[in-house]
Amino acid sequence: MSPILEIRGLSKRFGGVTALSGVDLAIEEGEILGVVGPNGSGKTTLFNVVTGVHMPSGGSVSFRGRDITGLKPHAISRAGIGYTFQQAMAFAGLRVLENVQIAGEHVRVNAGASHHPWPTPLALLDFVGLAALADERAGVLPFGSLRLLGLALALASRPALLLLDEPAAGLNDRETAALVGLVRQLPGHGITVCVIDHDMKLMQMLCRRLAVLDFGSKIADGPTGAVLADPKVLDVYLGGDL
Amino acid sequence: MIASRQPNGSAISALRSLLPVLVVLALIALVPLLSPSNRFLSLAISAGINVIALYGLSVLFGQTGILSMGHAALVGVGAYTAAILARDLCTGFWLALPAAALASALFAMIVGIPSLRVGGHHFVIMTFAFGQLLAIVLTNGGDYTGAATGLDLVGPVTLFGADMSDLTRYYLMVVAFVAAAAVASWAIINSPYGRTLRAIRENERLAASLGINVGRHKIGAFVVSGIFAGISGVLLAHFLGHISPTQFASFPSIYLALMVMIGGARLIAGPLAGGILVAFLPEVLNLDPVQSRIVYGVCLIAVILLLPEGLIAGVGQVFRRLLASGQPKQEREELDTASTTPSEVRR
Amino acid sequence: MRAVDIFIQQILNGLSIASVITLIAVGVTLIFGLTGIINFAHGEFLMIGGIVTWLAVSAGLGFPLAAVLAILAVGLMGYILERGIFRFTLERPTNGFIVSLGLIVVLQHVVVLFWNPNQKSIPRPLTTVWEVGGVRIASVRVMVILITVAVVALSFRMITASRYGRALRASVEDRDTAALMGIPVRRYITGVFVLGSALAGLGGALLIALFPITPFTGGTMVMKGFAVALIGGLGNIYGAVAAGLILGIVEGFSAGYGFSQWTDAYSFVLMILVLLFRPHGLFGGTSGPRMAS
Numbered sequence: 001m002s003p004i005l006e007i008r009g010l011s012k013r014f015g016g017v018t019a020l021s022g023v024d025l026a027i028e029e030g031e032i033l034g035v036v037g038p039n040g041s042g043k044t045t046l047f048n049v050v051t052g053v054h055m056p057s058g059g060s061v062s063f064r065g066r067d068i069t070g071l072k073p074h075a076i077s078r079a080g081i082g083y084t085f086q087q088a089m090a091f092a093g094l095r096v097l098e099n100v101q102i103a104g105e106h107v108r109v110n111a112g113a114s115h116h117p118w119p120t121p122l123a124l125l126d127f128v129g130l131a132a133l134a135d136e137r138a139g140v141l142p143f144g145s146l147r148l149l150g151l152a153l154a155l156a157s158r159p160a161l162l163l164l165d166e167p168a169a170g171l172n173d174r175e176t177a178a179l180v181g182l183v184r185q186l187p188g189h190g191i192t193v194c195v196i197d198h199d200m201k202l203m204q205m206l207c208r209r210l211a212v213l214d215f216g217s218k219i220a221d222g223p224t225g226a227v228l229a230d231p232k233v234l235d236v237y238l239g240g241d242l
Numbered sequence: 243m244i245a246s247r248q249p250n251g252s253a254i255s256a257l258r259s260l261l262p263v264l265v266v267l268a269l270i271a272l273v274p275l276l277s278p279s280n281r282f283l284s285l286a287i288s289a290g291i292n293v294i295a296l297y298g299l300s301v302l303f304g305q306t307g308i309l310s311m312g313h314a315a316l317v318g319v320g321a322y323t324a325a326i327l328a329r330d331l332c333t334g335f336w337l338a339l340p341a342a343a344l345a346s347a348l349f350a351m352i353v354g355i356p357s358l359r360v361g362g363h364h365f366v367i368m369t370f371a372f373g374q375l376l377a378i379v380l381t382n383g384g385d386y387t388g389a390a391t392g393l394d395l396v397g398p399v400t401l402f403g404a405d406m407s408d409l410t411r412y413y414l415m416v417v418a419f420v421a422a423a424a425v426a427s428w429a430i431i432n433s434p435y436g437r438t439l440r441a442i443r444e445n446e447r448l449a450a451s452l453g454i455n456v457g458r459h460k461i462g463a464f465v466v467s468g469i470f471a472g473i474s475g476v477l478l479a480h481f482l483g484h485i486s487p488t489q490f491a492s493f494p495s496i497y498l499a500l501m502v503m504i505g506g507a508r509l510i511a512g513p514l515a516g517g518i519l520v521a522f523l524p525e526v527l528n529l530d531p532v533q534s535r536i537v538y539g540v541c542l543i544a545v546i547l548l549l550p551e552g553l554i555a556g557v558g559q560v561f562r563r564l565l566a567s568g569q570p571k572q573e574r575e576e577l578d579t580a581s582t583t584p585s586e587v588r589r
Numbered sequence: 590m591r592a593v594d595i596f597i598q599q600i601l602n603g604l605s606i607a608s609v610i611t612l613i614a615v616g617v618t619l620i621f622g623l624t625g626i627i628n629f630a631h632g633e634f635l636m637i638g639g640i641v642t643w644l645a646v647s648a649g650l651g652f653p654l655a656a657v658l659a660i661l662a663v664g665l666m667g668y669i670l671e672r673g674i675f676r677f678t679l680e681r682p683t684n685g686f687i688v689s690l691g692l693i694v695v696l697q698h699v700v701v702l703f704w705n706p707n708q709k710s711i712p713r714p715l716t717t718v719w720e721v722g723g724v725r726i727a728s729v730r731v732m733v734i735l736i737t738v739a740v741v742a743l744s745f746r747m748i749t750a751s752r753y754g755r756a757l758r759a760s761v762e763d764r765d766t767a768a769l770m771g772i773p774v775r776r777y778i779t780g781v782f783v784l785g786s787a788l789a790g791l792g793g794a795l796l797i798a799l800f801p802i803t804p805f806t807g808g809t810m811v812m813k814g815f816a817v818a819l820i821g822g823l824g825n826i827y828g829a830v831a832a833g834l835i836l837g838i839v840e841g842f843s844a845g846y847g848f849s850q851w852t853d854a855y856s857f858v859l860m861i862l863v864l865l866f867r868p869h870g871l872f873g874g875t876s877g878p879r880m881a882s
Contacts, residue, residue, distance in 0.1 A: 051451070073450035083451055091444035094437075102441045105434045106453035157452045309683060360864045363627055363682055367815055368864060371857040374812060378854045493808065496690045503687060532698045539695030543688050547677055 002065065004029045004161055004192050005050075005081070010059035012045050012216075019045040020216045022059065027161065032183065032193040034203040034224070037213035038236075043196045046213065047165050051083050052076040063161070078107065082159025086166045089150030092139035096149060099138050100124055103156035116158055117189040128152045128182060144175035151182065161192045168202050180205050204228075212236075256432040259510050263424050266514065271417045274410045283409045289521035290416035291477045296502045296513035297423040298470025301430055303499070304507030306463040307443030312353060312369035313498045315376040316468045318490025319349045320475020322380065325393040325485055335399040335406075338476045346472030347465045354464035358457060370492050377491035392486025395479050407480075416477060420514070423470060428510050430466065439463055500542050506555045594723035599841045605730035605799060607837020608737035609635075612792035613814030614821065614829040615741055616785035619748070621815075622824025624778045626675050626685050630692035632811025634786050638663045638793020639802040640700055643709045652714035656794035660787045667786025671779050679778070693807070700804040710801035733795045740791060744784065745826045809853055816860035822870025831872055 003026035012020040020042045027033050037043050048054045050061055052073040060069045068079055077083075090099050100121035118124035125131040128148040133141060138149060147167065154162055164183070168176045183206060186193050195206055203210060203224070210227040212220040220233045227233055273286070295317050302308050320342035327333035327341055357368035380387045387393065399406040399415075406415050430436045438459055441449040446456050479485050497520070505516025524534030549556025613635055620626050628634075638659040645655035670692070678685035717728040756772045796802060796810075817836055821828025836859065840852050863871060 053447075072455075073447070074453050074455045077451055077453040085448065085451070089448075091441050091448065093444050094440055098437055098440075101434070102437045102449075102454075103452045105438065153448070153452060309687070356861065356865050360868060363686070364819070364864055364868070366627075366683075366686060367819070368861060370812065371816070371861055374809075375854060375857050375861075378851070378857075382850050492812075496693065499687070499690065500694070532701050535694050535698040536702065539691040539693070539698070542691035542694070543674060546684050546688050546691070547674065 003027055004064055005194070006062045007046075007050070008060050008062075010046070010049060010061065011057045012042075012049050012054060013057045018216055020049065020056075023213070023216070023218050025211055025218065025221070027192060027194055029192055030187045030190075031209060032187060032195065032207050034207035034210045035194060035196045035213065036198055036200070036203055036210055038198060040215075041213040042216040043198070043213055044165070045216075047083070047163060047196050050076075051081070051163065074106075077157055077159075080158070080160040081163065082154035082157045082161070083163040084150045084154045084165060084167060086169055089146045090138040090141075090153060092137070094138060095134070096125065096130060096136050096138050096141070097121055097134040099149060100152055100156050103153040104158070107158045118155065121156065124152050124156055127155075129178070144171055144178075147171060147175070147179065148182075151179070155186075155191070159191060161194065162186065164193065164195045164197075166197050166199075167195060168197070168199060176202065200228075256428075260425065260428045263428075263511050263514055264421065266511075267417055267421045267424070271414060274413065280409055283413045285521055285525065287409075287413055287416050287481055289517045290413075290420045291474050291481065292498065292501060292521070293420050293513050293517035294416075294423045294477065295471045295474035295498060296505070296517055297427040298467035298474075299498060299502045300507045300513050301427055301436075301439070301470070302463050302467040303502060304509075304512065305431060305436055305439040305443060306460060308358075308460060308463060309366050309499065310369045310464070310467070311366055311492055311495045311499065312373035312376075313467065313471055314490045314492070314494035315353075315373040316346045316350055316471035317475040317478065317494075317498075318376060318380070318485075318487075319346045319468075320472030321479040321485045321490070322387065322393070322475075323472070324476040324479040325395045326386075328395050329393065335476065335480055338480075339473055342476045343469045343472040346468040346475065348468075350464045350468030350471075351461060354461045358460050358464070370495070373490070373492045373495050377487045380487035380490070388486070390487060392484060392489075394484050396483065399480050412481060416481075419473070419477060423473075424510060424514065427470075427513075431510065497538075500538055504538070504541055504545055509555055512555075597724045599844075599846075600838060601724070601726060601730060601841075602844070603837040603839070603841020604834070605733045605837075606840060607833045608733050609792050609796045609799070610810070610813050610817055610837060611741065611830055611833030612737055612788050612795070613810055614817035614833050615744060615826055616788040616792075617811075617814045618818040618821065618823055618826060618829045619744070619781050619788075620785040621818060623781050625679065625682050626671075626778075626782065627682055627689065628675070628692075628782075628785075629686065629689040629811055629815075630696060630807075631689075631785070631789055631814060632807025632809075633693050633696040634663050634667065634789035634807075635793040635796065635810055636802060636804060636807040637666065637696060637700065638790035639797040639806065640704065640709065640793070640804075641790070642794040642797050643711055643802075644704075646711040652711070652794075652798065655711075656791065659794040660790040663790025663793065664783050664787035667783045667789075668779065670786075671782040675782065676775070676778070697804050697807070704804075706804055708801040708803050709797070711797055714798050729798055733799060736791070736795065740788065741826065741830055744788065747784075748826060813853075813856045816856035819860050820863045820871055822872045825870060825872055828870055828872030832870075 005025075005027040007023060007025040010020055010023045010025075011018070023042070023046065025035070025046075035043055035046065045054065049056045052071050052075065055070050060067060062068060063079055063081060066079070068076060068081075071079065090096075091102070094102070104121060104124075118127055122131055122134065125134055128151055130145060130148055130152065133145065138146065141149060147170070151164075151167065154164075167183070168179055171179060180202070183193055183195070193206075195203065197203060207224055209222065210220070210224050211218055212227060212233050214236045219236060220227045220230050222230075270286075274283075295313060298316075299310070299313050302310055302313075323342040323345040324333075324335075324338040327338050333341070353369065353372045357365050357372065360368055380392075381390050383389060399412070404411070406412055430439075438449075438454055441452070441454060442456055442459055450456050501516035501520045502513055503516070504519060505514065506512030520538060523529075523537070524531070527534075527537070529537060545556070549559075613631060616634075617628075617631055620628055620631070641659040641662045642652070642655045645658050646652060650658070674688055674692075675685055678688055713729050715728040715732055719726040719728065756777065793802075796806070813836065817832045818829050820836070821830070821832035836856055839855050843849065843852050843855065
């Protein structure tokens, strides 16, 4: 089976600084892949290039066999790739329900998942456990709920592939566990997930496969256990901690 | 939880916001029964014509978060379209309406595409410059635009054979147009389109991540505001019978922005309240034009610093806070995403 | 007059107008570029500088003293308005802009209320006109140009070379870090605002030395000031001076060769083009200070 997202030789330079150099990465349909690496390893740049914020300096990204290199952010989303941000999680001034309604109104129905597991915005809010807060303004939600709302927004855009950028940053253990529980259900709903984070504990809970970035290059890719045992990874990233 | 929510609950609550506006307009339509003075009718007609343009501005600024200093220029495009069509093609009022709406919408698109590309705070300066440019072009347009003296517009406004040029009839017609503008703006606010615009206002990057074409929708909002402005321009041209470039330069735009902000740009009642207040407050307080301008300016500054969501919302908020004075104050501040209260400034 | 004389004449005329515009633009570029405050009422500051000069000269004071009074008065006004109003809008530049629109209306009409809307002029402080070849050089124009050059050079030095200037630029880059480093960011913002206001006061004094003014003179002048500041690149004093020169000369020529009705359009057209194709200005600048989000 061909991968759902295929990144080939992706490079990005900012002035003289090389943030990504020739990264190859394939995401298989139905998996939860983790992309890890220390700060400055190129994780966020990879995320920004794939989601259309930055134009790549070289290489290509194809999604379900279609070349999506250099498309604008809204076009990437419409192609069926959903993504969440670390910072901007929801529209703070609008009601929670309105947030999810907006998110569902700009998808091409055939773009993402073929069947939508959550037919209404409320069903989706129910899934992430926020239905009781539907009429609140998003700005008054506690941080943990805001993260979940961010996830709900991305899901409402009916992605076939969901990119999560540090989805558990700022969450306590209980909230992280709730998030992990939700994300694990996604492949069962036909949604492939790619988590970008440096939190190893979270990655071990979520991912069977890990890719490791360092200085803009991929240095390891494989089953989580094998990658974590890789001396190169231990050396470069974990500093021998594990 | 889910079952308890009526599917049409939000539609009813949305109607509740429109109803007071329509009731007030219905009352305003009854005013001629009191045989008001011609001065009152003229003032009210001018105010109503402004309010129509303000409803467009409220879609642009209140919903999308884009501030334009060229709105009077869009009104001017409508007014000049009406006057030039009437002169060259003997086009009457009703045909001028769609033509002017189209012309203003086109002008908005031509101005909007480059201006919105610039983005950020520079956008507002761009619209200001385009507004001034239009006035300069109209002034230098020779006989075609009537140069600095402007154009006269003659010819009666008729509706089903009845002459509407009479002050009372024109007044009633303007009230009807205001009602239509309010309903149109209400429909936009409560549609998925309105939600999309609000999403852009709240966070452009997040909006784009959900598949919203931010650039195109911003230009779209600008065009929509142009349609309102164009119609307002036709009514203005036919009411005054004479138009000139200075009416549509940047300072009139500033006054329009001022009115919509005093009333509250995000509320359906805001433009109506702003337009009426600015037109009639000087009459009520017996101020001369110079004094009343000073009062507007001070009001605007006070509203922005103290009641950032406009007078109506601000009064409502104060009222609600008085009712529920036990509630923690912090919540309100978090609710006001657009607010800049002194306590927020840290340094 | 020979063609070359007309040419030189127009350059001189253009330069004196350009001087006043440059004074506004330097104020705008400092205030907008370094503090993020978009003060459209800056033109009214200029107008009030002119009115103060007019009042002082009418009261029998000499022009130099009147100009100093104008600088002090408008500087003080800037201080009061920054402390009383603009500082509450720092985190929301749009609100600051709207407030400045309110200020335009208030300042214009307060002046009308007290001193009527008519034109105001003072006798020319210098009346000598030198004839060099076929060119008539009015000494008052030369004075305006020289004062502007001196004052702008002084401001330039203050911003680029002094300790304050370095700290100021650090606070443009990153307000929060600058504040953490012990730089009194708030006080610097006030300082820049007062400096920019004082420059507008001087500009007003110089303007009324050249032309009569009305309470509504500020409107077009501020647009030109913003245009020049943006064309030159925000925060870039050198750029503002260069752009002011270009605009002044273009306007002078245009007026001299019979296109005076289009004079006001050039600055807008040029600004629109620059913003479209070189958003950081012809000579590079900041895109305004980064706002705390």
